[in-house]
Amino acid sequence: MEKDSDNYGDKFQQKSKYSRGKLPQHYLDWSNKPKTYKTYPNAIIKIILPKPQFDDSIKFWDVIKNRKSTRKFKKEYLSLQEISLLLFGMSGLNRIFPQFAFRTVPSAGGLFPIEIYSVVFNVKDVDLGIYHYNIREHTLELLKLGDFSMEITKGCLDQMMVANSSVTFILTAVIERSKWKYLQRCYRYLYLDAGHIGQNFYLAAEALGLGACTIGAIYDDELNNLLDIDGINETTLYVGVVGKK
Numbered sequence: 001m002e003k004d005s006d007n008y009g010d011k012f013q014q015k016s017k018y019s020r021g022k023l024p025q026h027y028l029d030w031s032n033k034p035k036t037y038k039t040y041p042n043a044i045i046k047i048i049l050p051k052p053q054f055d056d057s058i059k060f061w062d063v064i065k066n067r068k069s070t071r072k073f074k075k076e077y078l079s080l081q082e083i084s085l086l087l088f089g090m091s092g093l094n095r096i097f098p099q100f101a102f103r104t105v106p107s108a109g110g111l112f113p114i115e116i117y118s119v120v121f122n123v124k125d126v127d128l129g130i131y132h133y134n135i136r137e138h139t140l141e142l143l144k145l146g147d148f149s150m151e152i153t154k155g156c157l158d159q160m161m162v163a164n165s166s167v168t169f170i171l172t173a174v175i176e177r178s179k180w181k182y183l184q185r186c187y188r189y190l191y192l193d194a195g196h197i198g199q200n201f202y203l204a205a206e207a208l209g210l211g212a213c214t215i216g217a218i219y220d221d222e223l224n225n226l227l228d229i230d231g232i233n234e235t236t237l238y239v240g241v242v243g244k245k
Contacts, residue, residue, distance in 0.1 A: 016185050024183055034177045038115050040132050043141035047126065049084040051138075052092070055207075063206045070211025071161040073243030077124040078166040082208055083140075086242065087133050089204030090169070090197045091116060101136075105196040108189035113177040114197055115234070117227055121149050122166035122243070130227065148226065155222040156215050156239055165241035170223060171197060174234045194238045201240045215239040 088104065091114065095102040103112060116133040118140060120126050128147045131140040152170075153162040162168055171194050178186035178193075198214045205212035218239060224231040 012187070016188055018185070024185075026181075026183055028181060032180070034174065034180055036112060036177070037134075037136045038132070038174060039134050039136070040141040040143060043132070043143060044129075044145060045142045046134070046137075047080075047131070047140040047142070049087065049138050049140060050081050052085045052088040053081060054085075058207050063203055067202050067206045069202075069213040070243075070245055071213050073161070073164050073166065073211055073241075074245065075122065075164075076166070076244040077122055078210070078243070079124055080126060082210065083118065083123060083126075083167065084138070085208060086167075086169075086201065086204050086210075087116065087118070088138070089200050089207075091133070091135055091200075092138065093135065103135075105193070105200055107193050107196070108178065108186075109181050111177045111181060112193070113173045113175065113186075113190055114193050114237070115172045115174060116197070117143075117170040117172065119148055119152050119168040119170065120166075121147070121163075121168070143228075151226055152223070152239075155219050155226065157217045157219065159215065159217070161213060162215070162239075162241055164243065166243040167241075169201065169240040169242070170227065170236055171238040171240070172227065172229060172234050172236050176233060190237065198238055198240060201242075205242050209245065210242050211245040212240060212242045215241065 092104050093101045094104050118131040118133060120128055127145060129142050130144040130148060131142050134141050149163040152168050156162045173190040178189055182189060202212050216238060220236055221231050223236040
């Protein structure tokens, strides 16, 4: 039997509802709009990802039909081109205009609060470590050098498919990007945005013949601490693992 104090999910759902005639009145302060892109100017190194090269023989509906979760992987390298395509599919810029850039995924209000970190275990010619995906430049920024497979595995409730993957992607939310417009309702949209990226991750992996699985069961602050984020302004939401089938 749940205690009333444990029903935070029920309370959140009810408190974040919109009711006709009672929408929050909120002035958008454009002078304080959070930055759209996060970068690490002091990254250890920056890896320029190859331009995504698409295989025209891949049939879209076959990808949809064959998509599934894979939890066992071969100990084989992924290529940098495969990482490039995965990241582009997850949140790459696909239509760029002077004042705004569209991406391969939708986002509430076009605010794009989700950041992607790549924890590399087995990628050809890429050092093991934790990288941030610089979306605007389509580059990887190395934040920490080393093998973090056990730390990430523990942070995902000790699921060994994490340690056996070639790359583990960690999706975080920069909350103020969405809260700037949507106030407390923003939390609904953060989860939706992460879900959009998660589905594109599955589809991109399937198109490449790779195995993939997303993970929602995480020790939030263990992963936050590993990424050196505070869990308040930016927090971990979702994880995805990928490797050779």
